[in-house]
Amino acid sequence: MxxxxxxxxxxxxxxxxxxxxxxxxxxxxxxxxxxxxxxxxxxxxxxxxxxxxxxxxxxxxxxxxxxxxxxxxxxxxFHPDTGEKMNLIGRMSFQVPGGMVITGFMMQFYRTMPAVIFWQWVNQSFNALVNYTNRNAASPTSVRQMALSYFTATTTAVATAVSMNMWTKPHFVGKWRVTTSALERACTPFHSAFPSPPRSPSRELIQGICVKDKDQNELGCSRRAAAVGITQVVISRITMAAPGMILLPVVMERLERLHLMKKVRVLHAPLQVLLCGCFLLFMVPVACGLFPQECKLPVSYLEPDLQDTIKAKSGEQVLFAYFNKGL
Incomplete structure (x- = not known):
C-alpha cells in the first residue's frame, strides 16, 4: 500500500x-x-x-x-546500539534452529559422561556467543573478561551436569534397585543451565552499565541498572528453556512406549529435536517479550553518587534513566 x-x-x-x-x-x-x-x-x-x-x-x-x-x-x-551486523549464530532469530538442535541432543544423549560434557560445552559456547552478540554495546568487554566469563560459565555448567548425571544413576539399597524417573534424568541439562546466565555479564555488575536520558545523552554507569537488566535477561532465558526441558521429557516418555518408537529407535533423536523446535518457536518471542528491551529506571533508584552527578549536570529535569538490557 x-x-x-x-x-x-x-x-x-x-x-x-x-x-x-x-x-x-x-x-x-x-x-x-x-x-x-x-x-x-x-x-x-x-x-x-x-x-x-x-x-x-x-x-x-x-x-x-x-x-x-x-x-x-x-x-x-543488526545490533540496536551500534548498527553493526551481528554474527549469524548469535542472532535471536537463530535461537530456534540452534536451540532446538542443542537442547534436543542434550536431552537425548545424557546417559554417558562424555556426551554430557560435550553437549554442555556446546550449549555454553552457544550461550556465550548469544550473550556477547546481544550485549549492551555501550559497555565494552575485553578479551580477558570474555575468556574468564566463558571459562567460568562452562566449567560451572559442566560440573553441575556431571554431578546431576552421577546422582541420577541407578543404585542399590540392599537387594532393591533404586532409580530416578526418566523425567528427572532428562532434566539434568535444565539443572545445569541455572548457574550459567549470570556468569557472562559479571563485569557489568562490578563496573556498571551505561545509562542515558530520553534524548540518548549518556548519564554515567550504574551497577544497580546492570543488576536489573541481568536479572530480567536471566528470567527470560530460563522461561525460554523451561517449557521444553520440563514438558518434553514427559511427552517423549509417553511416545517411546508406542510400538513404532520401540521398533525404530533412530527416530527418537530427530523427533526430540523437532519437538524442541516447536516449543522454542513460541517461547523465544514470549520470553523476550517479558520485559521491555529498553529498560526505564527512576533516577532516584540509581546510586547516590550517580544521582548527584546527574543533578549537577541537569538539575531536576532528568527523572528517568534508560538503557538497553540486551536479550
Missing part, C-alpha cells in the same frame, strides 16, 4: 512496547527463523533502506510494507 510517509518514523515500534502482547508481536517479527536464510545483499539493502528513511530520503510512492519489511530484517540482523 502507498501512503504519506512525511510523518513516518521507521524506528517507532510497530506494536505498543508498553504491553506484553505488543512486545511478543514485536519479537515474533524479529526472531522469525526464516530471516537467517536472507542473503547478505538483502540485509545490506535493508540497512540502506532504514538509514534512508531515518534521513527522510525515501522516494515518493514507496510502499509502507516495503519499509516495514526492511526494518524487520534490520532488527533481526
Amino acid at each position: 502507498e501512503a504519506d510517509l512525511s510523518g513516518f518514523n521507521i524506528d517507532a515500534p510497530r506494536w505498543d512496547q508498553s504491553t506484553f502482547l505488543g512486545r511478543v508481536k514485536h519479537f515474533f517479527n524479529i526472531t522469525d527463523p526464516r530471516t537467517i536464510f536472507v542473503s547478505e545483499q538483502e540485509l545490506d539493502w535493508a540497512k540502506e533502506e532504514v538509514e534512508k528513511s531515518r534521513r527522510g530520503l525515501v522516494p515518493p510512492g514507496t510502499q509502507v510494507e516495503r519499509l516495514l519489511y526492511a526494518k524487520k530484517l534490520y532488527d533481526s540482523a
Whole structure:
C-alpha cells in the first residue's frame, strides 16, 4: 500500500512496547527463523533502506510494507546500539534452529559422561556467543573478561551436569534397585543451565552499565541498572528453556512406549529435536517479550553518587534513566 510517509518514523515500534502482547508481536517479527536464510545483499539493502528513511530520503510512492519489511530484517540482523551486523549464530532469530538442535541432543544423549560434557560445552559456547552478540554495546568487554566469563560459565555448567548425571544413576539399597524417573534424568541439562546466565555479564555488575536520558545523552554507569537488566535477561532465558526441558521429557516418555518408537529407535533423536523446535518457536518471542528491551529506571533508584552527578549536570529535569538490557 502507498501512503504519506512525511510523518513516518521507521524506528517507532510497530506494536505498543508498553504491553506484553505488543512486545511478543514485536519479537515474533524479529526472531522469525526464516530471516537467517536472507542473503547478505538483502540485509545490506535493508540497512540502506532504514538509514534512508531515518534521513527522510525515501522516494515518493514507496510502499509502507516495503519499509516495514526492511526494518524487520534490520532488527533481526543488526545490533540496536551500534548498527553493526551481528554474527549469524548469535542472532535471536537463530535461537530456534540452534536451540532446538542443542537442547534436543542434550536431552537425548545424557546417559554417558562424555556426551554430557560435550553437549554442555556446546550449549555454553552457544550461550556465550548469544550473550556477547546481544550485549549492551555501550559497555565494552575485553578479551580477558570474555575468556574468564566463558571459562567460568562452562566449567560451572559442566560440573553441575556431571554431578546431576552421577546422582541420577541407578543404585542399590540392599537387594532393591533404586532409580530416578526418566523425567528427572532428562532434566539434568535444565539443572545445569541455572548457574550459567549470570556468569557472562559479571563485569557489568562490578563496573556498571551505561545509562542515558530520553534524548540518548549518556548519564554515567550504574551497577544497580546492570543488576536489573541481568536479572530480567536471566528470567527470560530460563522461561525460554523451561517449557521444553520440563514438558518434553514427559511427552517423549509417553511416545517411546508406542510400538513404532520401540521398533525404530533412530527416530527418537530427530523427533526430540523437532519437538524442541516447536516449543522454542513460541517461547523465544514470549520470553523476550517479558520485559521491555529498553529498560526505564527512576533516577532516584540509581546510586547516590550517580544521582548527584546527574543533578549537577541537569538539575531536576532528568527523572528517568534508560538503557538497553540486551536479550
